[in-house]
Amino acid sequence: MPLLTVTDLRTHFHTRNGIYRAVDGVSFSVERGETLGIVGESGSGKSVTCYSIMGLIPQPPGRIESGSAMFDGVDLLRCTPKVARSIRGKRVSMIFQDPMTSLNPYLRVSEQLIEPLLIHDKLGKKEALARALEMMEAVGINDAARRIHFYPHEFSGGMRQRVMIAMALVTRPELLIADEPTTALDVTVQAQILELIKKLQSELGMAVIFVTHDLGVVAGLCDRVQVMYGGRIMETADAMALFGTPLHPYTRALQRSIPGLQPKGKELFTIPGLPPDVSKPIPGCAFAARCSFTAEECIAARPELVEVAPGHSHACLRSQKGEINVASL
Amino acid sequence: MPENILELRDVKTHFPIQTGFIIKRSAGAVKAVDGVTLSVKQGEVLGLVGESGCGKSTLARTILQLVPTTGGEVILEGRSLTKAKKGEMLKCRLDLQMIFQDPYASLNPRMTVFATLAEPLLVHGICRRDEVQLQVDDLMRKVGLAPRFAKKYPHEFSGGQRQRIAIARALALRPKIVVADEPVSALDVSIQAQILNLLAQLCRDMNLALIFIAHDLSVVRHISDRVAVMYLGKIVELGPALDVIDRPRHPYTRALVSAIPVPDPAAEKTRKRIVLAGDPPSPINPPSGCAFHPRCPYAIDRCREIVPPLVPAGDGREAACIRLAEIPQGA
Numbered sequence: 269m270p271l272l273t274v275t276d277l278r279t280h281f282h283t284r285n286g287i288y289r290a291v292d293g294v295s296f297s298v299e300r301g302e303t304l305g306i307v308g309e310s311g312s313g314k315s316v317t318c319y320s321i322m323g324l325i326p327q328p329p330g331r332i333e334s335g336s337a338m339f340d341g342v343d344l345l346r347c348t349p350k351v352a353r354s355i356r357g358k359r360v361s362m363i364f365q366d367p368m369t370s371l372n373p374y375l376r377v378s379e380q381l382i383e384p385l386l387i388h389d390k391l392g393k394k395e396a397l398a399r400a401l402e403m404m405e406a407v408g409i410n411d412a413a414r415r416i417h418f419y420p421h422e423f424s425g426g427m428r429q430r431v432m433i434a435m436a437l438v439t440r441p442e443l444l445i446a447d448e449p450t451t452a453l454d455v456t457v458q459a460q461i462l463e464l465i466k467k468l469q470s471e472l473g474m475a476v477i478f479v480t481h482d483l484g485v486v487a488g489l490c491d492r493v494q495v496m497y498g499g500r501i502m503e504t505a506d507a508m509a510l511f512g513t514p515l516h517p518y519t520r521a522l523q524r525s526i527p528g529l530q531p532k533g534k535e536l537f538t539i540p541g542l543p544p545d546v547s548k549p550i551p552g553c554a555f556a557a558r559c560s561f562t563a564e565e566c567i568a569a570r571p572e573l574v575e576v577a578p579g580h581s582h583a584c585l586r587s588q589k590g591e592i593n594v595a596s597l
Numbered sequence: 598m599p600e601n602i603l604e605l606r607d608v609k610t611h612f613p614i615q616t617g618f619i620i621k622r623s624a625g626a627v628k629a630v631d632g633v634t635l636s637v638k639q640g641e642v643l644g645l646v647g648e649s650g651c652g653k654s655t656l657a658r659t660i661l662q663l664v665p666t667t668g669g670e671v672i673l674e675g676r677s678l679t680k681a682k683k684g685e686m687l688k689c690r691l692d693l694q695m696i697f698q699d700p701y702a703s704l705n706p707r708m709t710v711f712a713t714l715a716e717p718l719l720v721h722g723i724c725r726r727d728e729v730q731l732q733v734d735d736l737m738r739k740v741g742l743a744p745r746f747a748k749k750y751p752h753e754f755s756g757g758q759r760q761r762i763a764i765a766r767a768l769a770l771r772p773k774i775v776v777a778d779e780p781v782s783a784l785d786v787s788i789q790a791q792i793l794n795l796l797a798q799l800c801r802d803m804n805l806a807l808i809f810i811a812h813d814l815s816v817v818r819h820i821s822d823r824v825a826v827m828y829l830g831k832i833v834e835l836g837p838a839l840d841v842i843d844r845p846r847h848p849y850t851r852a853l854v855s856a857i858p859v860p861d862p863a864a865e866k867t868r869k870r871i872v873l874a875g876d877p878p879s880p881i882n883p884p885s886g887c888a889f890h891p892r893c894p895y896a897i898d899r900c901r902e903i904v905p906p907l908v909p910a911g912d913g914r915e916a917a918c919i920r921l922a923e924i925p926q927g928a
């Protein structure tokens with residue numbers, strides 16, 4: 269049984285300018301110990317999906333219209349606040365993109381690190397501090413015994429992200445949700461943090477949902493990848509299959525617009541047009557307006573995510589019928 | 598052989614640090630740019646890469662004389678910008694333009710696209726008032742925007758479109774050299790590709806020299822003819838783009854290249870990654886000798902003492918490492 273099963277999640281934001289369908293019918297599952305990558309451009313709904321699972325959507329204006337997120341038999345979207353609190357921060361934790369704004373600047377790192385232990389594990393302060401210190405060392409902070417009493421501003425960006433990771437992992441969660449944890453960091457520091465997440469994952473045996481816009485990061489880290497666009501899942505497969513034989517035109521288009529994969533000097537492939545306006549209902553495929561294979565059926569009805577090979581599903585009508593071969597582009 | 602349009606000779610930009618509340622005392626300096634010698638030819642794209650804090654943005658601002666230089670000389674077509682008087686500088690600015698990273702912050706929210714693009718034309722007296730409309734339309738078409746959007750304000754555009762406006766503004770004066778400071782870092786992949794194509798095409802069409810600053814090596818590799826790698830205010834490796842990025846020589850460049858994630862799971866599984874320990878050191882108190890030695894896997898005692906000069910390392914490339922010959926190639 270999967271650790272987390274999300275079914276038909278719809279998170280909409282009701283604003284004066286209309287209803288923004290940030291997440292519009294997303295279903296996926298995460299197995300124990302697995303790393304799932306969620307990729308997409310800004311506005312594709314990848315972060316909102318995670319925030320919904322964690323119950324971090326401000327309501328109003330946000331509203332979870334439908335769906336469920338079953339975590340080990342508990343629906344995270346519908347359980348009582350008390351049950352949610354006992355899971356969140358203990359069995360499911362999250363790290364955020366910007367380590368500067370997600371740590372409390374007024375509190376010493378030690379206080380922030382032991383807080384989940386005091387609340388969830390009912391440890392004494394001394395014991396909690398010892399556990400926190402262990403975690404600080406595990407994430408590779410030198411001189412942890414002294415630096416655990418520092419304030420966040422006394423750490424560099426990479427070190428702060430390590431503190432964030434230590435904080436998320438100190439309760440030994442079963443699921444870690446990482447929302448663009450390396451986007452604000454330099455490549456050399458990014459490499460350190462990715463290695464660290466990999467190492468800790470194998471040690472603790474936890475599942476990871478890794479949200480990013482960088483296909484390169486996903487390729488190195490994730491077992492399975494799902495591509496999101498306009499609040500919907502376009503394609504999901506294991507990393508090898510997704511990069512080797514993409515079946516959805518959007519996945520292939522993303523791949524082709526990365527400079528690293530194209531011969532130098534040649535013009536890069538570009539996706540014409542702009543990302544979809546999610547404030548208006550999109551009856552057909554969300555990518556239809558920018559896709560080079562759009563047919564009438566694509567605009568008429570919303571394509572379903574269909575499993576075409578074991579573990580490989582996508583939502584392109586024409587590719588499902590075998591009318592187009594995306595990988596050969 | 599086109600001549601050098603821009604030359605930097607041992608350029609230094611230091612920012613003094615003052616302590617004390619009433620009686621100010623100097624307490625050292627941040628050596629943001631510390632002795633950079635470079636040249637750019639007409640129509641050439643020079644990529645400038647490095648981690649944050651390595652001084653690449655300060656170097657860009659130094660080239661445009663937006664910050665005072667501490668030492669050395671910036672020479673644009675034989676005219677020294679560092680010694681130029683105010684009036685001369687204004688003329689030089691015609692040839693020297695900049696594109697900034699954040700298209701949300703670099704455009705005036707109260708000016709329409711038309712006003713933004715017309716201002717430099719009028720200030721520098723490039724064309725008569727009645728010709729401005731024509732010129733602006735032409736500029737907008739050049740960067741792929743429909744002229745009917747001229748009456749709109751920046752907030753009505755998406756990030757990619759705003760960056761197009763910023764590019765049009767930089768090109769309005771027909772400069773000879775454009776400095777682009779991380780012009781695509783704030784954009785999504787699909788939009789990034791559009792802007793990169795546009796920049797490459799404009800450079801070809803207008804025979805424009807471009808200094809392209811980025812931290813993303815794959816982007817730099819794609820667009821640049823030559824690449825300069827900076828570390829702590831100094832250039833550590835300089836050479837043809839493909840050579841430097843595909844076959845790096847300097848230990849820092851190697852680590853930087855190996856840290857880029859490759860969007861191919863098969864390649865990711867097999868390749869070796871050099872993970873550098875620690876963070877880049879502070880430019881206030883740089884390490885002695887080679888600034889990279891505390892993080893360098895090949896460092897020896899001599900690296901702590903000698904500041905390595907940038908020396909030719911074969912095939913048109915220069916590198917600043919005293920152990921260059923001893924380090925196995927292609928490792």
